[in-house]
Amino acid sequence: MAGTGVGARVQRLEDKRFITGRGRYTDDINRDGQLYACFLRSPHAHARILSIDTSEALGAPGVEAIYTGKDLRKFVPTSDDLLEDEVGGLICGWMIHSKDGSPMKAGAHPALAKDYVRYVGDHVAVVIATTLRQAQDAAEKIRVDYEVLPAVVDAGEAQKPGAPEVHAGIERNTVFEWELGDKAKTEAAFASAAHVTRLDIVNNRLVPNPMEPRAAIGEYDPGEDSFTLHVTSQNPHVARLVLSAFVGLAPEHKLRVVAPDVGGGFGSKIFIYAEEVVCLWAARRLKRPVKWTSDRTEAFLADAHGRDHVTRAELATDGDGRITGLRVKTIANMGAYLSTFASSVPTYLYATLLSGQYAIPAIYAEVDAVYTNTAPVDAYRGAGRPEATFVVERLVEVTARELGMDPVEFRRRNFVKSFPHQTPVIMMYDAGDYDAALTKALQIADVSGFPARKSESERRGKLRGLGYSAYIEACGIAPSQAVGSLGAGVGLWESAEVRVNPTGNIEVLTGSHSHGQGHETTFAQLVSDRLGVPIETVKVVHGDTDKVQFGMGTYGSRSGAVGMSAISKALDKVIAKGKKVAAHVLEASEDDIEFKDGKFGVAGTDKAIDFASTALQAYIAHKFNGAELEPGLKEGAFYDPTNFTFPAGVHVCEVEIDPDTGVTTIERFTAVDDFGNVINPMIVEGQVHGGIAQGVGQALLEGARYDADGQLVTASFMDYTMPRAADLPPLKVGMTVTPAPSNPLGMKGCGEAGAIAAPPAVINAITDALGHEDVTMPATPAVVWRAAQRARMPMAAE
Structure with missing residues (x-):
């Protein structure tokens, strides 16, 4: 109307x-007679559990039960007796095969640790008590005898000879060694290239940090022999399916999953977590509701993290400045266990987007996924697409600089110009106008006025840079036939x-x-x-x-x-x-x-x-x-759609750097996106703003860091720096429209664009200002200050 x-x-x-204040979240829900769960978590990144003494804790006030991994057993459906079968572990629902055809190596992931812990925050035991404080106090009385083992935390070190083995029998900590594209054709393109650009790229690990932490309430109805789980989930039906069919807690028709108001997810609430399994299981065992709500420290330690790629990337061009080939080798950190959709992120959600907006004739990508003694890594806003865009847009920017070309002209020269367009890495782009988005972005960003603004910055002793990011992503994660052929365990x-x-x-x-x-x-x-x-x-x-x-x-x-x-x-x-x-x-x-x-x-x-x-x-x-x-x-x-959708656009970032302090100020940020037909422009603009804020956070501020022993040293907001309002200027947002032909509404999707496009735009702007490429994310003041000193005194820095 x-x-x-x-x-x-x-x-x-x-x-x-x-x-x-009238929203109703999982933590707002309380049940008569409910108990509270507190999880004892491993203080070690890697250790053998020799013994767990719960005797003192069991005698603490209010404690109803304490369970360890050895206690998780299935129930006979018609009685209170326990079977000897163990409750199933957590699964990864996307099968990836290595180059040699062998299936990925999925290490066992129990809901409560058995014999070994593999990252700081791993679930060792659960205390269930009348109040949360009683459960927390009792957890401190549990005595665990650990044999501490060597840990590996860096993805680049995980495959090296002598690296500690995260899962026994999984050699070189390698989940899979995967490839995509035409290797021979790509090598031929590089052999005949007039110019080759090479970059080593680290895509920093991120902690999602939604406003509402995860929570779960497990209930059991003895009269109906049925379960209810209230949970902070992005996909309650999939949660029910996994908990029923794979974990084995209850038949689907006996298990209700309710995800009420949920305060943010960003991917981290897609997955099935140990706490949900244990709360449901314990509710059946105790015949009382069991409630757990994460605190922020637990969220830092145990929520699935995002990104964490180490990449060697190369771009080949001919004498006319046209891209002829792209070659990528990525080591992707999976953490200690494979999370629910972890294996799809560095493979089919990443390498299939390495063509970007460009008509690249030959692409070859290799991805090694590795285990480390860190929290599991899975999808985080953008999921593979931000990592791919960062590789492509950094390569494109640096190549233009090395060739002495205007980065805008280099992009225009290599854009896909006709549709449909078949890339060398599976995807067929169905509709778009990349040049139109670039033209509009240049206008809104007032790029023509940049030289004058740069001169003014120089007059004040500051450095000013301009960075571009021409991103594309694949949304919809469909059709089912396609994702099924790529290893997905469900239709989409x-x-x-x-x-x-x-x-x-x-x-x-x-x-x-x-x-x-x-x-x-x-x-x-x-x-x-x-x-x-x-x-x-x-x-x-x-x-x-x-x-x-x-x-x-x-x-x-x-x-x-x-x-x-x-x-x-x-x-x-x-x-x-x-x-x-x-x-x-x-x-x-x-x-x-x-x-x-x-x-x-x-x-x-x-x-x-x-x-x-x-x-x-x-x-x-x-x-x-x-x-x-x-x-x-x-x-x-x-x-069930006939194709993915392909939102695309151009983001332009303009920064000013104080070389004496390393402080980077984003002076202007422009986003022009093609989301197809739009239902509510105001909501879309809000999604873009939020995505840009998260992308800027990755570029300038956020980074999860483990020390050599596997301790998370950025486990609070004192150390893990989230973006604030003052870190962003007023954002200028524009749109172009090419309707998606793969769905009846012509829609493409807008939720991830900002998080995908912003990081390379920001880093390209910083490196433009500094005049060299030696900047890593997050580009904190310390990182930028060191880079600025190198720019001032390159010989001394060497």
Whole structure:
């Protein structure tokens, strides 16, 4: 409808409860008689557990139980007896095969450690008590005898001879040695190249830090022999599937998973964690609800981290400045265990995007995934795409500089210019106009005025630089047939159901999950627009496996292109049935019924009935006269797209550096993105702003650091520096539009763009200002100060 439909800047409907403190998060939920769980975590990165003495802790006030890995046993479904079978461990759901065809080597990942701990924060035991304080106090009384073992924390060291073995029998700590592309063709391109640029790149490890820490409440109903898990999850149905089919806690129809309001995820809440398994299992054992809420230190230690790549990258060009080949060798740190989707991130979510926006004839990528004695690494906002974009955009920028070309002209010369475009690394780009985004970004960023601003900075003793990032990503993480052929253990379609009640109000049940994206608004906007009903009559329901049919959740910017497309298909069916109902009521042929502006009418006449009245007639059913038309107005749909979507754009960063302090100030930041058709521009702009903030955080501030013994030395906000408002200027955002042909709404996805594009834009700007490339992320003042001194005195620095 006008003002609330597709394209309108509707304020988020869900914000009323959030900003008034009426949101309902997992930690807000309490159950009668609930107990509290506290996990004893390993203080060592690598150790053998010789013994665990819980005798003193068991006698502490309020303690109901203490469990270790040896206690986790399955229950007979019809009795209280324990079986000898162990509760299943946590799994990785994406199979990757090495170059030689062998499957990846997945080390066992128990919910509570058995015999060995493999990173600081690993789960050793759980204390369950009447209050949280009692559980915490008792945990301190547990005595664990460890045999401390050597640890390996650096991905670059993990495969070297003599490196400590994280999992016994997994040689060189290597999960897989994987490749993609045409090696021979790429080597030929380099052999004939006029110029080759080489870079060593480290993509720094990040800690996700959503506003709401993870939490779980496990409940067991003896009368129904059923379980309920309230949890901070981005995909509750997948959580139910894994906990049922692989961990073996309960049949799916006996397990309900509810993810209520969730305060941010950024990928870290996609995965299945040990705490959820243990809380559910303990609730069954104790016949009382068991609640756990992470504190921030636990989140730093045990939430899945992101990024952590070490890469050697090379770009070949001919005499005309055209790219002829790209060669990449990456070592990807997986941490101590394979998290739920970890193996897909440095492979099919990374290497398949190494062509960037460029027509590169030959690409060859090798990825070695390795275990280390650190927290598991999995998808974090962008998941593989930021790592790929950083490699490509740093190479492109440095190549242009080495060739003495304007980096804008070098990009234009090598952009993909016609579509569809088949890359050498699987992806077929279906639509785009990369040159248009670049042109618009240059204008908004006032690049033509940069020389004058640079001169003014120099007058004040400051350095000023300009950096570009022309990114592309693959969103939707589909179709199912494609991802299945690449090793995914699930299909990546989405489900939806549209229920029209007799009075005409509407419930939309979606398998997508909202944890900050504004789905309750944008999904309602689509329904309002399609059905011509007021937006306030639409309710969006998600996050409850007992209410919503199986869905795949939210990640990879899939909720619009895939989730809303499923809703669109269900709306098509609702309208089609509405025409049948209207035809009976208006005593006309169904072929003569038109639907427009919220009314069903007979073509060429003034006979019409509005949507709400049609819904009522569908349930009354008096006019059907025994025809083959079922009462009611409720339709469901599944949507499996035909291709990924490919958002793309250009981000421009302008920085000023104080060489005396190393402080980098972002003076201007411009983002021009092509997200296809946009439902709510205000929400999209907010997503872009948030992504840029996280990307700037990676570039300038954030970095998870372990010492040589595997201790996380950045385990609090005192040491791990998050971006703040003062770190960012007002952001200038623009858009171009090329609708995606792979889904009925023409949408592409916007949630990850800023986090993908910003890091190379910032680093390219810093290196432009300094005049050399020796800068690593995070480019803290100390890093930039040292780099600035090298720029001043290169010989002395050497």
